[in-house]
Amino acid sequence: MNVVGPRQEGKSTLVRDLLKSAAYVTLDDDAARRSLEEDPCNQLKALSDQAKDSALPVVIDEVQRLPELTFALKRIVDQDNRRGHFVLTGSADIFTSGKAYDSLAGRVTTLTLRPFSTAEIYRAAPCRILDAVAADPKNPLPLLPKPRSYDRPEIIDLVVRGGFPEMRQLPDRDRMGRSSNYVDSIIERDVVATASHFPTPKR
Numbered sequence: 001m002n003v004v005g006p007r008q009e010g011k012s013t014l015v016r017d018l019l020k021s022a023a024y025v026t027l028d029d030d031a032a033r034r035s036l037e038e039d040p041c042n043q044l045k046a047l048s049d050q051a052k053d054s055a056l057p058v059v060i061d062e063v064q065r066l067p068e069l070t071f072a073l074k075r076i077v078d079q080d081n082r083r084g085h086f087v088l089t090g091s092a093d094i095f096t097s098g099k100a101y102d103s104l105a106g107r108v109t110t111l112t113l114r115p116f117s118t119a120e121i122y123r124a125a126p127c128r129i130l131d132a133v134a135a136d137p138k139n140p141l142p143l144l145p146k147p148r149s150y151d152r153p154e155i156i157d158l159v160v161r162g163g164f165p166e167m168r169q170l171p172d173r174d175r176m177g178r179s180s181n182y183v184d185s186i187i188e189r190d191v192v193a194t195a196s197h198f199p200t201p202k203r
Contacts, residue, residue, distance in 0.1 A: 040072035115163025
């Protein structure tokens, strides 16, 4: 499983909550990243073997920092067809990186985790439009949840607070500062780091 999405929208928290006992490696840790750089296949194989008894995956967080891991992942998955070896999380999809050695096509499922929707913020039930149409093609509307009404201040607050879990809870001034720092960090750090993995276009 490959979980991707913007920074600070809950990927790591979600995976930690769902897989509390899984082996967990973050590539924000310099020592862990260097160790995997030097011997990726044996290091990942050792982690996978240790996790086998628990039937839980190895979680690799911030995997976009080392897209070269894809070849080692492919070798391990090809040697052992047990499902659910690894859960990868990152703010960029390593399998679209120019430095990814393999796409793991047919071996990995990618889940894009996005910031909260309005329905999630209000803990509303999902709107199962297709199920309603399948159940009653001629008149599906009675089977759908009634739309919620909003006033103007509530809509403005939803837009201004956004869908990032941590930032939503902050006071206005703190949220504005965090949002500004977030954009600066994406531009100055992540965009540059991700761009370095792609070949320079020829002129």
